[in-house]
Amino acid sequence: MQTWVIKLGGAVLNTENAAKALFEVLASQTQAQFVIVHGGGALVDSWLKEAGFASAKHQGLRISPKEQMPYIVGALAGCANKQLMSQAIVAGHKPVGLSLYEAGIISSQKLKALGQVGQCDSGVQSVIPELLKLGRLPLVSSIGFGDDGLWYNVNADEAAAAIAKELNAEIIFMTDVEAVLDADKQPLHQLDTNQINTLIAEGVILGGMEVKVKTSLLAAQHLRRGVYISSWQKPGNLVALLAGEHVGTKITP
Numbered sequence: 001m002q003t004w005v006i007k008l009g010g011a012v013l014n015t016e017n018a019a020k021a022l023f024e025v026l027a028s029q030t031q032a033q034f035v036i037v038h039g040g041g042a043l044v045d046s047w048l049k050e051a052g053f054a055s056a057k058h059q060g061l062r063i064s065p066k067e068q069m070p071y072i073v074g075a076l077a078g079c080a081n082k083q084l085m086s087q088a089i090v091a092g093h094k095p096v097g098l099s100l101y102e103a104g105i106i107s108s109q110k111l112k113a114l115g116q117v118g119q120c121d122s123g124v125q126s127v128i129p130e131l132l133k134l135g136r137l138p139l140v141s142s143i144g145f146g147d148d149g150l151w152y153n154v155n156a157d158e159a160a161a162a163i164a165k166e167l168n169a170e171i172i173f174m175t176d177v178e179a180v181l182d183a184d185k186q187p188l189h190q191l192d193t194n195q196i197n198t199l200i201a202e203g204v205i206l207g208g209m210e211v212k213v214k215t216s217l218l219a220a221q222h223l224r225r226g227v228y229i230s231s232w233q234k235p236g237n238l239v240a241l242l243a244g245e246h247v248g249t250k251i252t253p
Ligand SMILES: Nc1ncnc2c1ncn2[C@@H]1O[C@H](COP(=O)(O)OP(=O)(O)O)[C@@H](O)[C@H]1O
Pocket: 008, 009, 010, 011, 039, 040, 041, 157, 174, 175, 176, 177, 179, 180, 181, 182, 204, 205, 206, 207, 208, 209, 210, 212
């Protein structure tokens, strides 16, 4: 059976029942098995603000000082993961919440200047195949651990791509916009390497979307086929994408 990794942007948690609607669609798609990798950037923003921290991003990645990590881990591996778990249960799934470590990924520091931001390295054995055999729905946060036992904040798009690679699975990125938009805010149906580089250089694609298109491109190159970025706002998008139809933006290798 084909395995699909679905990257769910954290903003899905701000729209009531949006995740539940998506999980209901997944429950109806019995021809495939699913692994959810989720973000929660907006939740991290609010938890850090409430705790009195300033938070900055560099090319879409949150600079993560050690002293902020308890809040970042609490928001992502705790609150966001467990909120999604609630909605998955209500939609009829039997979810299991995981961090990247249990999902087979070892993390390490990406760049000293970014603090505890992690990259995804060589794997440990993943428990995901066994969970899928048991009919469970893995819900993976983007909190990683290193061989050194330190915890890391990994961008959730990068985390999803690493897990898809590890599982040899298909991947879909579901975010809060219908498609990648051009300078006139019109949806772009397809993007290749050259167009991506140009739009980033022109400042049309920036922030979280910059990480997403770069990561999608790497995933597309690995899979040797197009990878889609679309919105979780219309759950029907997921059915169409699984059926191989065009929704949102296709990133081609
Ligand atoms: N060219 C672009 N087209 C669409 N969205 C863009 C673009 N450039 C930047 N963005 C921003 O990227 C956001 C999606 O990235 P991000 O917030 O990281 O999503 P997610 O949490 O789903 O991973 C959009 O909501 C939008 O604000």
